[in-house]
Amino acid sequence: MSQTEPVERYYEAIDAMDADGLAAVLAPGFRHDRPDRTIEGRDRFVAFMMDERPQTDTVHAVDTLFLPDEAPNEVAAHGRLFAEDGEELFAFVDLFTVENGEIVDLRTFTK
DSSP, X not given: OOSSHHHHHHHHHHHXXXXXXXXXXXXXXXXXXXXXXXEESHHHHHHIIIIIXXXXXXXXXXXXXXXXXXXXXXXXXXXXXXXXXXXXXEEEEEEEEEEXXXXXXXXXXXX
């Protein structure tokens, strides 16, 4: 499995509201740091993404995936989040740490 595959599956699972698919790419000790909160633990994160997000009818458009040479376990994703009606909500950069085919850490930066 490539470093980018779990990241690609992450976005697919969120957009499809696929809790099992999302859980499958996250390590049990997964941690997400985002501008408004930190979420710790795979189960807690999946519950938040499926049931507690302010808006769940969104689509992630990932424009570019980067594999930094200096950090072989990291994948950076640059993209935009769209509402169901096509309105662009915001741009984002996500920095994933991937180990043994699982996402262990995610830091999200938004504009």
